Amino acid sequence: MTAEYRVDSGVAIVTLRNPPVNGLNHATRQGVVEAITRANQDSAVRAIVLNGEGKLFSGGADIREFNTPRMSQAPHLGTVIQTVEASAKPVVAALHGTAMGGGLELAMGCHYRVAAADTQVALPEVKLGLLPGAGGTQRLPRLVGLERGLNMIVSGEPVPAKALADTKLFDEVVEGDVLAAALALAQRVAGESRHPRARDLRIDYPNPDGYLGWARMTVAATAPQYPAPLRCVDAVAAAVKDKFDDALKKELGYFLELSMTPESRALRHAFFAERAASDVPGVTRDTPLRPIQRAAVIGAGTMGGGIAMNFANAGIPVQLLELQQEALDRGLATIRKNYENSAKKGKLTAEQVEQRMGLIQPTLSYDDIAQADIVIEAVFERFDIKEQVFRQLDAVMKPGAILATNTSTLDVNRIAAITQRPQDVVGTHFFSPANVMKLLEVVRGDKTADDVLGTVMKLGKTLRKTAVVSGVCDGFIGNRMIEQYSRQAVFMLEEGATPAQVDGAIERFGFAMGPFRMGDLAGNDIGYDIRQRRAKEKPGLHYGKLADQLIEQFDRKGQKVGKGWYDYKPGDRKAIPSREVEGMIAAYRDASGITPRKIPDSEIVERLVFALVNEACHILEEGIALRASDIDLVYLTGYGFPVYRGGPMQYANEVGLYNVMHAMQTFARNRQADPEFWKPAPLLRRLVLEGRDFE
């Protein structure tokens, strides 16, 4: 049974039992209806207590049931709640741990609620682009008031029961045994003939129209791309104005409408992608993981410093190694400055700054780090230097230590082969700034041991990263794809666009930053160096010449020198269109005999995004990425792809893969196009032929 039933001193105790979160799957919903019915028929029972087994009351819908027919099979949660609410014998909810989503909706259908003080309650549906569809938008504002209710519904954020102790949501908030308190309350109310129902309460608010109008404007301004928050306001407005049952119907209508929006599909896709990413072949629950209690980082530069901060933030002592005292001092000073900036913003206390700095131990000696459980190398991106470092690590590190490299472009298998223990070598590709960016590409070398991979994936979670496995290839998943995107961006300048037009189009699509502003931020010289190397390795590969001219003729490296694709005023990051760059582009077109054409924004977006998609297909076919959703996760967490579009693969599914391929074939016919570029990857062709999507 997923809802256990027992009777104690005339009170039926109905316990949700569906580990790990007492999710309200079909069997549990059915179990609750049966238990409430049984209690009402049981003459020995005078009152009912509903609670949850284990660490919490209920986390809401059972995500294992999502996208299955069981999800919508009767009894729906709304029916379960109606059964509870209509019970002739009083129902007391006993909440502890968490009551979220459907779990909180169910509790609000009970006549009384008792909560442990540290219980977290939330209606987080908005985070999946939905709204609570089983009366949550109707009952919560009645119980906690219009403003607090709407805030909780629109933000989806959890609130501790303690903070709501003064509201009608809770009859009692207790520090001790919540079940005992609920049983005592049940005894007290057992004989009463009428039981309070949230649906009968009125929402008292002096000027609800004024408030709701303001709320509508606020959510439209803060989340313009998302339809769900506005619908949350509409549903709460119905709670204020309409009869309960009419408003409930509206709420369900909004829920169904939202569930069919691309934004909700994207958010749900991202939610499941995050879970799927930790499912890695070769790593099972039984894979014994290596303990990580001490870490070391080699190189205290941009990345090394940020990586060390990640460990300190997670409370793991980390040694930071440089060869020169000066470099070490510089690195530590930068870390301290970062922490102090967080303290200034109120995110850390002065004490926490010192505590974290205390966890970072500087050293100049490899002997000092020998006992670390993992060492991450973040020195200059040159193979000869990495070679020296890995030789030393191989010589000094204790057996079983994980040797990781943060390289962006070098071959992890070649690095592993420097050592006598390639099974312990793995890539950990952090993104800049490493203490901020969520993405961690975990690069599995040919010889990387399964337990090393499993340990690093788990470490990713400890460091609060989104860890995604990538195979070994140039650029791994993210940078290999972005190269095709960047190539397209420059081709469009040749054909008639300006940097501001390309950036504007893709930023309106929702990217955090367009390719040219991005280049200026990261440094256009980095891309230049990569292209120089590529030109030697793959001489046939065609790049737009403008990016090279930008460096070779104009030394426009980007923000760090005050000029790149744009001009910058000292101390200001605002990108100002540059006369010099426009002149450079015009001269190039003249010299190449190109008559510029106006490229519509829609074409700019399609060319940039479909360039990503086509390369991603190769990456999938080669087994570099394990699944399409991993690729989406990389783009959502590392490259500023708009979350409400779900990542490049999800977006391609939404557009329709046939349409994606058709657009690519159209681009290939452009006069200036490189037809090789737009050759659809075999995987894309196959899926179109079979009428399938990326899964």
Ligand SMILES: NC(=O)c1ccc[n+]([C@@H]2O[C@H](COP(=O)([O-])OP(=O)(O)OC[C@H]3O[C@@H](n4cnc5c(N)ncnc54)[C@H](O)[C@@H]3O)[C@@H](O)[C@H]2O)c1
């Ligand atoms: N900067 C980025 O955006 C980024 C992103 C992902 C990965 N990476 C990779 O991270 C690595 C480091 O890049 P970075 O941007 O931090 O470089 P950086 O130049 O800022 O820092 C490198 C540091 O390594 C130190 N160093 C050099 N040789 C050393 C040695 N033999 N022993 C110990 N320390 C040594 C240098 O003194 C310097 O402090 C590179 O492999 C790079 O490709 C960089």
